[in-house]
Amino acid sequence: MSNFDSAGPDPAPVRNARPAAVSPVYLDHAATTPMLPEALAAMTEELGQLGNASSLHFAGRRARRVVEESRELIAEAYGARPSEVVFTSGGTEADNLAVKGLYWSRRAEDPGRHRVLATAAEHHAVLDTVRWLAEHEGAEADWLAVQPSGALSPSGLADALARHPAGVAVISVMWANNEVGTVQPVAELAQVAAEYRVPFHSDAVQAAGQLPVSLAASGASALTITAHKIGGPVGIGALLLARGEQPVPVLHGGGQERDVRSGTLDVPAIRAFAVAVQAAKERGPDEAKRLAALRDDLIAQVRAAVPDAILNGAPPGPGRLPGNAHFSFPGCEGDALLMLLDARGIACSTGSACTAGVAQPSHVLLAMGADEARARGSLRFSLGHSSEQSDVDALGAVIGEVVERARRAAR
Amino acid sequence: MTTLRVLAAMSGGVDSAVAAARATEAGHEVTGVHLALSSNPSSYRTGARGCCTLEDARDARRAADVIGIPFYVWDMAERFRDDVVQDFVAEYARGNTPNPCLRCNEKIKFAAVLDRAVALGFDAVCTGHHARLEQVGGVAGGRRLTRSVDPAKDQSYVLAVLSGVQLSRAMFPIGDSTKDLVRKEAAERGLGVATKPDSHDICFIPDGNTRSFLRDRLGSAEGPIVEPDGTVVGSHDGTFGFTIGQRRGLGIDHPAADGRPRFVLSIEPVSRTVTVGPAEALDVTQIQAIRPVWSGCPAPGGPIDCLVQLRAHGEVHRAVCEPDGDVVQVSLREPARGIAPGQAAVFYDGDAVLGSATIARQSGVAATR
Numbered sequence: 001m002s003n004f005d006s007a008g009p010d011p012a013p014v015r016n017a018r019p020a021a022v023s024p025v026y027l028d029h030a031a032t033t034p035m036l037p038e039a040l041a042a043m044t045e046e047l048g049q050l051g052n053a054s055s056l057h058f059a060g061r062r063a064r065r066v067v068e069e070s071r072e073l074i075a076e077a078y079g080a081r082p083s084e085v086v087f088t089s090g091g092t093e094a095d096n097l098a099v100k101g102l103y104w105s106r107r108a109e110d111p112g113r114h115r116v117l118a119t120a121a122e123h124h125a126v127l128d129t130v131r132w133l134a135e136h137e138g139a140e141a142d143w144l145a146v147q148p149s150g151a152l153s154p155s156g157l158a159d160a161l162a163r164h165p166a167g168v169a170v171i172s173v174m175w176a177n178n179e180v181g182t183v184q185p186v187a188e189l190a191q192v193a194a195e196y197r198v199p200f201h202s203d204a205v206q207a208a209g210q211l212p213v214s215l216a217a218s219g220a221s222a223l224t225i226t227a228h229k230i231g232g233p234v235g236i237g238a239l240l241l242a243r244g245e246q247p248v249p250v251l252h253g254g255g256q257e258r259d260v261r262s263g264t265l266d267v268p269a270i271r272a273f274a275v276a277v278q279a280a281k282e283r284g285p286d287e288a289k290r291l292a293a294l295r296d297d298l299i300a301q302v303r304a305a306v307p308d309a310i311l312n313g314a315p316p317g318p319g320r321l322p323g324n325a326h327f328s329f330p331g332c333e334g335d336a337l338l339m340l341l342d343a344r345g346i347a348c349s350t351g352s353a354c355t356a357g358v359a360q361p362s363h364v365l366l367a368m369g370a371d372e373a374r375a376r377g378s379l380r381f382s383l384g385h386s387s388e389q390s391d392v393d394a395l396g397a398v399i400g401e402v403v404e405r406a407r408r409a410a411r
Numbered sequence: 412m413t414t415l416r417v418l419a420a421m422s423g424g425v426d427s428a429v430a431a432a433r434a435t436e437a438g439h440e441v442t443g444v445h446l447a448l449s450s451n452p453s454s455y456r457t458g459a460r461g462c463c464t465l466e467d468a469r470d471a472r473r474a475a476d477v478i479g480i481p482f483y484v485w486d487m488a489e490r491f492r493d494d495v496v497q498d499f500v501a502e503y504a505r506g507n508t509p510n511p512c513l514r515c516n517e518k519i520k521f522a523a524v525l526d527r528a529v530a531l532g533f534d535a536v537c538t539g540h541h542a543r544l545e546q547v548g549g550v551a552g553g554r555r556l557t558r559s560v561d562p563a564k565d566q567s568y569v570l571a572v573l574s575g576v577q578l579s580r581a582m583f584p585i586g587d588s589t590k591d592l593v594r595k596e597a598a599e600r601g602l603g604v605a606t607k608p609d610s611h612d613i614c615f616i617p618d619g620n621t622r623s624f625l626r627d628r629l630g631s632a633e634g635p636i637v638e639p640d641g642t643v644v645g646s647h648d649g650t651f652g653f654t655i656g657q658r659r660g661l662g663i664d665h666p667a668a669d670g671r672p673r674f675v676l677s678i679e680p681v682s683r684t685v686t687v688g689p690a691e692a693l694d695v696t697q698i699q700a701i702r703p704v705w706s707g708c709p710a711p712g713g714p715i716d717c718l719v720q721l722r723a724h725g726e727v728h729r730a731v732c733e734p735d736g737d738v739v740q741v742s743l744r745e746p747a748r749g750i751a752p753g754q755a756a757v758f759y760d761g762d763a764v765l766g767s768a769t770i771a772r773q774s775g776v777a778a779t780r
Contacts, residue, residue: 336531339483343442409530 025346025394029229029323029384030178030206035272036231036279036385043233043272053265054256063267070274077281078225078240079214086239086257087270091205091226093250094239095125097261098201098222099172101247103133106169106199108248113169117160119144119152120367121182123203126172127363139169149314150182150368158192165196175204175213175223179351179364179380180313181324183211190219199245205229205237209280209384210288210321215240222247227269231385232276236269283385291383292322294392298381299325301396306403312365312378323383328370332377332406340402341379346395349380377410415534417441417582420520421474421482423467425597425604426539426585428474432600433584434537435478441537443475443482446524448491448614464617470604477601485527487519494518496615500628503651506678507753510723511613513569516540521577535582542567543586544578545763554578555707558762561589568723571757571767575706622660625651634683636663639676639692650680656693656749663687674749694746695775700739700756700768707765710734718759719743721750721770732758739768746775 026034051063068082075082088094099116106113116130120143133139144160146152152173161168171193176183186202193200199221204213209230215223222245226237239261241247246260253262280287296316302309302325310328314320329337334350341348351362361375381395417439419431435441445468468484475482495514502509525536541559556578559565573581585593590609597605612619629651636645645663647653652660657675667673673687698721703710714733719741721728729744741756750773758765 335483335485336527339442339481340531342481405531409527411530 023345023390023394025391026386027346027348027381027383027391027395029387030181030380030382031349032228032234033209033231033384034386035228035233036276038279039232039272039276042275043268046268046271049267051267053267054254063265066267066271067265070270073274074225074238074277075240077277078208078223079216079218080240081243083258084215084240084242086241086261087265088237088239088257088261089235089263090228090237091123091203091224092125094224094226094237095123095172095201095203096129097239097247097250098224098241099126099129099170100133100137100250101260102170102199102201102222102245103137103139104248105246110166112167114138115140115142115164115168117142117144117157117168117171119146119173119184121146121150121177121179121364122172122174123178123205126174126203130172140167144173146182146367148369149319150177150180150312150364151314151319152184152189154185154188154192157189161192161196161198165198168196168198170199170201172201172203175202175207176211176321176324177313177364178206179362180326180368181206181321181382182313183207183319183321186218186220190221193221194219206321206324210291210323212285215242221245227273227276230273230276230280232273233269236266236273238273280385287385288322291387292316294383294387294389295323295325297389298383298392298395301392302327302399305396305400309403310374312368312370321382323387325381325383326378327381328365328374328378329403329406330374330377331410332403333410334376334378336406336409337377337379337402340405341395341398344398344402346398349382350378351380412438415439415582416532417535417537418524418528418533419443419480419537420524420539421445421471422539423470423474423604423607424539424610425594425602425607426541426590428471428478428539428602428604429593429597429600430537430539430582430584431474431480432478432596432602434582435480437584441478441480442533443471443478443480444524445471445482445484446487446491446519447484448495448519449488470607474602474604477603485524487523490523491515491519491615494523499613500625502753503625504629504680505753506650506680508654508751509753510569510755511615512723513572513755516570517572521573521581525577525580529580535580537582537584539585540566540570540583541586541590542570542583544581544583556764557586558759558764559586564590565724567759567762567764568720568725568755568757571706571764572704572755573706574704578706622649622652625649632683634685636661636685636687638667638673639686639688644673644687647683647685650678650683650685653678653685655751661687690748693748693750693775695748695750695773696743696746697774698741698743698750698756698770699772700741701737701771703734703737703739703766703768705766707760707763710766715765717765718761720757720759721747722754727759738771 051059053063053067071082071085075085116139118130130141134141144152173184173189175186190200201222202220203224205226207213208225221242223240228234249260251262255262308330312326338350361372365375417434419441421427421443431443472482495511498514499509499511528536541564543557544554545557547555556567558567594605616624631648633648635643637643653675655675671689676688676692677686711734714731718727719730728747731742733740752770754770755767756770757767
């Protein structure tokens with residue numbers, strides 16, 4: 001974990017007497033994963049180059065070439081044409097562009113289209129966008145119920161669509177859940193949507209580094225991906241947008257990206273994004289198998305130490321992201337567990353990160369039918385390209401004692 | 412010196428930041444925690460929470476960064492609502508004048524937070540209170556709560572409710588410094604909160620309008636304002652708007668017969684009667700206080716001479732205190748004015764706290780009841 005040593009959890013503890021953590025263990029790759037050395041090198045080199053990719057002179061042409069070569073690599077990796085790659089500032093912007101933009105364009109075509117269908121377990125970037133459309137733009141949010149595993153059944157989507165198909169503007173169902181790792185049957189869901197000719201968007205941010213993700217093969221209208229979950233930099237992502245879909249822009253300006261997204265292209269980040277995508281593609285299914293084996297061992301070690309721990313989400317297998325393990329620890333508060341593990345040099349998460357730092361009961365677990373206590377007492381461990389057996393063993397060595405202590409604190 | 416695992420409660424203010432820095436510099440293993448006390452924690456996402464509070468959380472986090480300690484936010488909103496805010500409202504409904512800061516120390520910082528900290532493996536809770544803990548022999552916990560060296564900022568009054576056991580786990584690193592010195596030190600340490608203004612309001616009433624806060628929760632309930640002889644001189648829309656000794660905001664439009672200012676003498680919530688009268692009718696010499704806590708001495712077996720303080724930042728009075736079971740009879744040497752039930756009577760030996768009790772009843776030379 002060489003790229004982690006220089007940036008431990010508490011940088012530059014000038015006066016801190018705390019002994020340095022033995023060896024930091026990073027089990028939060030779903031939040032962000034270390035940048036790959038080759039992506040870092042590409043980005044650093046590109047930062048020294050001159051040129052706006054929209055300029056017509058030699059410097060602009062050089063920058064544009066880097067962008068277009070990167071676009072081709074990314075398109076090829078995700079079953080899209082180059083023209084179907086719309087660069088954005090990341091996953092949140094891509095989700096906003098897909099959900100708001102397609103809602104607006106579909107409604108402009110037919111004012112009767114006011115329904116937005118999404119599961120209650122979506123990432124906040126979709127969840128809050130749909131809520132905003134309902135509060136400010138006359139949308140009717142139709143929250144699709146998920147099964148206890150977190151999965152949406154295609155028949156559940158079909159039933160919701162059939163209630164008033166002509167009124168549906170857009171559907172958004174994530175490819176893989178960011179908290180519990182449940183993989184949705186995206187191709188089947190997209191097919192249901194296609195039968196009704198309704199655009200289907202999927203947030204594939206968590207899936208893109210770990211599973212085969214293809215715009216063409218999935219049949220989706222739009223997919224969200226982002227670089228920093230794959231080994232690229234934070235601040236660059238893309239909406240893979242099928243030809244023919246023309247969402248109303250969220251950002252207006254020079255129209256750099258297919259006239260649906262404006263803003264000067266971030267050439268160094270785009271180049272590093274492509275390098276990371278290429279590396280992920282080369283790692284391929286072997287890496288997913290390696291992560292799944294590590295993850296299975298992590299689950300086994302946690303269960304051995306804490307027999308009553310509940311694994312949330314789908315059982316290990318094709319229905320679950322290979323790098324994800326998510327538990328509820330009965331009688332514990334998730335934030336106490338996180339703090340105790342943090343003090344032992346182990347980084348994990350209570351769910352999706354919250355800016356203010358207050359632990360909320362996970363809306364994903366609540367949507368899956370868990371009660372509030374189970375939702376509050378949960379932790380996500382997520383593995384990635386730099387994870388090793390020693391990381392899993394380090395967790396297995398302390399999780400029993402940590403859960404025991406957190407239980408005493410919750411009494 | 413023993414290295415302790417210390418949980419530093421960091422409000423986002425300058426005092427708690429310097430306290431955490433000093434505890435760290437003393438060699439302790441310190442972890443910073445900001446307590447989220449909003450009654451609606453979900454508003455953290457929706458933005459309904461006051462921006463100042465989010466700013467406080469950020470200030471606390473930045474101070475922890477500068478000191479170089481881990482930092483977390485603990486959600487104490489439910490406990491705070493139940494034990495401090497609801498108690499505050501209920502006390503006013505009873506005609507009393509509560510001190511929510513005192514209650515927060517008693518029930519949140521040195522109870523809920525301390526208990527959780529100890530269970531999680533911490534040895535002590537550190538705060539930025541202006542008070543000292545002096546090492547003495549033979550007293551519970553071996554330490555005695557003492558006034559800050561800065562009399563204007565001293566907070567021993569709102570900490571005196573803590574038991575010896577609670578104090579044995581407390582750490583007040585800035586009690587031996589004046590506020591000016593604390594600010595100077597914060598600047599030297601590069602803490603951004605060095606010049607942040609002091610907070611004065613009740614934290615859960617950010618607009619400072621206590622009367623409207625209480626009216627929202629208790630509802631308007633009209634009642635008479637009377638003189639001691641029963642003459643009705645006005646009306647009010649809720650006894651919660653008054654505290655004993657209050658002069659302003661009585662809403663009486665004609666002056667007293669003798670032309671002198673009138674003060675609230677008593678509040679009777681059942682009949683919703685507020686009695687007003689002249690200043691000298693506020694004079695009190697006898698106080699009954701209940702639920703005593705003796706942290707600075709063994710519970711006295713008989714009457715003791717001591718000093719007593721009857722409100723936050725109030726003057727001290729010479730008195731004789733005589734515990735009798737769960738009640739302490741306080742006889743003041745000289746009359747004191749504006750003594751309100753619900754406030755604490757804190758007993759001192761010089762600058763050292765002996766104990767504390769809650770004022771339940773008072774009576775005085777002018778026999779107002």
